[in-house]
Amino acid sequence: MTTPRDQRRVFGEVADAYDDVRPGYPAEVLDRIVAYAGGVPTSVAESGAGTGKGTALLRTLDTPLICVEPDPAMAGVLARRFAGDDLVSVVVSRFEDWTPPPGGVELLASAQAWHWVDRTVRTRLAAAALAPGGVFAAFGHDFGFADDELKTAMDAVYQRLAPEIADKPGLPANAQHPDSFHLSELHVSPLFTDVEQQLVVSVVPYETARYLTLLTTFSGHRMLPEQRRHRLHQALAELVDERGGVVEQKLTTALCLARRTGSDRA
Template identity: 35%
Template sequence: MARAQVFGEVAELYDAARPGYADALVAEVLAYAALGGRAALEVGAGTGKASVPFAALGTPLVCVEPDSRMAEVLRRNTVRYPGVRVEHGGFEEWRSGGRRFGLLLAATSWHWVDPERRWDLAHDALVPGGAVALFWNPQGVRDAELHAALAEVDQRHGIVGAPHAEMASTYGDVPGNWAGVPGWPEEECRRDGRFTDLRAVRFRQERRYDTGRYLGYLASLSRYRVLPPDLREQVLAETARVLEAHGGGIDTEHFSDLFLARVR
């Protein structure tokens, strides 16, 4: 199974444990897009972590989701919003049927789209002047002692890129500054040349997870899903012991980094 589609194994856990997106971010996207009644297209909608707050503000949405189990939870979470349509399939294979959208959004999913095709696909899906909104939720640990203890667990088991892998202080003040981790789309979009009015915005929130919720969050991540089950359980158990020894949870600085652009 492709790593991008391992989330469906734990769709309910993903829905319960994954953090959502700041209300201010949703407002920023809608103000920028100025949809005027046009529908938005969401790529890799998952269980609706971003779909729901956009739909709750009256945004008509077509949500494309490649995993049928995630799409099932997404349909349940958006059933109260008649303007939401869920379409099962990968964005690379999806067909618009002649529809063009005023906004394309991707919430912690753009990096899963084929890098050779994603800007072509985005451009073809949007009306002239249509907006692109791509956003992620990186986070950093606030307690240096806890960070060091968790790093020992990860190093022992070869875990790379866990949500607690960085101190909050390493992210600085610039959106997309992810402690050297690639993926921020600005340079790629600028090279494409068909988009203009590029912007980057960061939102911050302090967030505390108790041990149980944090383990659920980790278990929903692809880097943990691809581990052999016995190793995954061992890593999570050792992580739990560290968290319990440090107050029964983890305090994080939670960033929502937003990239905006529009079709020329």
């Protein structure tokens, strides 16, 4: 009997490719976190650190950083990336199973990963990981297109070959990003205050082959049956090549910020 694949764990199947082609984060994201916090935090934890895309940004704080990553393959790449760095420690664990340091940390961050944490407990766990007044910062890219005509043509390919992972029409920019959905949870929680979202926009070019590699790192693509994924990627490659062989990805980085309330632990 075949064991169903856990969509949260498919990234480890392509950990090296993920580290190679996934874009990092602009320095402006960290600048905004520090400004919101009112200064550089003295302790940081990261949930779902992956191969270290967000970690690389957080590391520039020169602050002790605990990276919590559930997938051993992803954590292996992360550990190699920061080998010998005394400020970075890697914990192979689900965030739900991780025990925060006594007193909590001043900043809890999550890059492109907070939506994988159990939504029934994640707000409470975030508060429990933070010192009173500490900052929660979740951020991640919404992958769009700088060329609207290319996007329209690609949408048609998805609707034809993989409608279950096609963009849903009629939603405003960034509305489909999974890390936007938890804003409402924080707004209604008495454990957090000063909840806000900020957007940072950048453009990253991908040549055809590299763009296809990028697609193989998205969980929706990885969950497709192999033959269907191959047909989809072949059709997308032909489309991109017909239009010059470069996809300009418009990255809208959503940054969600919130502050831990009160003087009591969660």
